[in-house]
Amino acid sequence: MNDYPAPALYIDGRWLDTGSAGSRPVVNPADESVLGTLPLAGDAELDLAVAAARRGFEAWKKVPAHARWETVTRATRLLRERADALARVMTLEQGKPLAESRREVLLSADIIDFLAEEGKRAYGRLVPPRSDAILAQAVTRVPVGPAALFTPWNFPMNLPARKVGAALAAGCSAILKPAEETPGSAIELVRAFHDAGLPPGVLNLVCGDPAQVSAHLIGSDGIRKVSFTGSIPVGKHLGELCARGVKRFTAELGGHAPVLVLGDADAARVARLSVAAKYRNAGQVCASPTRFLVHESLFKAFVDAFAAGARQLRIGSGLESETGMGPLIHARRIGAMEALVEDALACGATLACGGRRLNVPGHFFEPTVLIDVPDSARIMREEPFGPIAVINAWDDLDAAVAQANALPYGLSAYLFTRDLALAHTVAARLEAGMVGVNHFGVSQPETPFGGVKESGYGSESGQEGLAAYLDTKLTSFASQ
Numbered sequence: 001m002n003d004y005p006a007p008a009l010y011i012d013g014r015w016l017d018t019g020s021a022g023s024r025p026v027v028n029p030a031d032e033s034v035l036g037t038l039p040l041a042g043d044a045e046l047d048l049a050v051a052a053a054r055r056g057f058e059a060w061k062k063v064p065a066h067a068r069w070e071t072v073t074r075a076t077r078l079l080r081e082r083a084d085a086l087a088r089v090m091t092l093e094q095g096k097p098l099a100e101s102r103r104e105v106l107l108s109a110d111i112i113d114f115l116a117e118e119g120k121r122a123y124g125r126l127v128p129p130r131s132d133a134i135l136a137q138a139v140t141r142v143p144v145g146p147a148a149l150f151t152p153w154n155f156p157m158n159l160p161a162r163k164v165g166a167a168l169a170a171g172c173s174a175i176l177k178p179a180e181e182t183p184g185s186a187i188e189l190v191r192a193f194h195d196a197g198l199p200p201g202v203l204n205l206v207c208g209d210p211a212q213v214s215a216h217l218i219g220s221d222g223i224r225k226v227s228f229t230g231s232i233p234v235g236k237h238l239g240e241l242c243a244r245g246v247k248r249f250t251a252e253l254g255g256h257a258p259v260l261v262l263g264d265a266d267a268a269r270v271a272r273l274s275v276a277a278k279y280r281n282a283g284q285v286c287a288s289p290t291r292f293l294v295h296e297s298l299f300k301a302f303v304d305a306f307a308a309g310a311r312q313l314r315i316g317s318g319l320e321s322e323t324g325m326g327p328l329i330h331a332r333r334i335g336a337m338e339a340l341v342e343d344a345l346a347c348g349a350t351l352a353c354g355g356r357r358l359n360v361p362g363h364f365f366e367p368t369v370l371i372d373v374p375d376s377a378r379i380m381r382e383e384p385f386g387p388i389a390v391i392n393a394w395d396d397l398d399a400a401v402a403q404a405n406a407l408p409y410g411l412s413a414y415l416f417t418r419d420l421a422l423a424h425t426v427a428a429r430l431e432a433g434m435v436g437v438n439h440f441g442v443s444q445p446e447t448p449f450g451g452v453k454e455s456g457y458g459s460e461s462g463q464e465g466l467a468a469y470l471d472t473k474l475t476s477f478a479s480q
């Protein structure tokens, strides 16, 4: 049964089932069947969306924060009521197991709720004047303006929720461009806002040619804020486009997370947590643990437990309840995995398990573990963004920390030890926007999510997520 929604654009409160730039199919990555036909926006629809977002901003910024919260939380109630159906849409287009999809829908509602609450607390302050001539100096937080939001296919509702939730809570309007591979989840998110009575123009959705859409929107005078999640090269390019118009920019880019396992850790427990974290969403997670750097005393036990856990994962369609890992998003990701494994083996690495595509329809690749991988291998510096783990041994902690910090990435890092004092000192030395000590759960609605170095610019979620959509304004009063 195909209960996938008919893909459509959403501009100024209306659904459009055609676009002037043609259309493209939306494909189920588990069996390569066509789920629907996505209309693509050309310049005409993009200009309509910018004009709608301008009008929407003028209306929405005047709505009191409490009333904004009421509308937004009506939408999140709808998301929760529809969670089962929406999870199915997500699994059909993205491939992740149904239980992961359902959790993502519910987490999206939580993220939006948290930001809507924070919108009520966008406090300003009164700064004491230096002279009697000044009566008051008021610092207020005002919405930046219409925002263009670009999201990828790996978390097709969660990533739009972080951006849309923050924009709407701050009083901004938005144009969301979800990934063309996974428009259905974003369409259902927008539908919840539509059904909750969000005024026309406040939230718009377009799909199209990503480079053309982003250049057009960022180049439009009406857009004042841009937020992008995706690859580092595209993030750098969009940052350059934003700089031309001095537009506020948030970028959440890739990572290549190190996991330091110290000699006192429980190898079996860490391996169990690591397998779950590494192969979640088939490794297509920017904060996915990739380089496992394990003290030599635990190395063999850790590799054995990790590879045994990886072999046990059932690969298949996310709609089947026993599935532990679904397909990759597109065929070119399979080719990328094969090339990384082949290169690592040529450099002298050993394959502990996996390493091959499945010879069935759909984009399936085995959960893979490479060990003793030399630094010369591409996978030691290129983000795999797929189900490949690297496990290497170390005997010197300083060298292991240096290796963890050696790449231009700095999104997340993880550390496992029972020694609390060491946990503090090593965590402080790790160059990452987020450090998980003895767990992998660094993404929560209440806490900031973002990277340092080339992994990004700014944070999403938490108070910081809202602040990214607010400007600071001073109003200074003197008597006449």
Ligand code: NAD
Binding pocket: 150, 151, 152, 153, 154, 178, 179, 180, 210, 211, 212, 214, 215, 229, 230, 231, 232, 234, 237, 238, 252, 253, 254, 255, 285, 286, 383, 384, 385
């Ligand atoms: P890609 O760079 O082609 O696309 C990544 C995302 O960026 C897609 O959603 C795409 O639509 C969008 N995009 C591409 N060019 C754009 C442009 N000029 N303007 C606006 N958006 C644009 O890569 P891909 O093959 O789809 O994915 C592979 C790589 O992307 C991965 O290796 C990973 O590094 C990165 N990625 C990162 C995240 C993340 O959460 N940080 C998510 C998805 C992909």
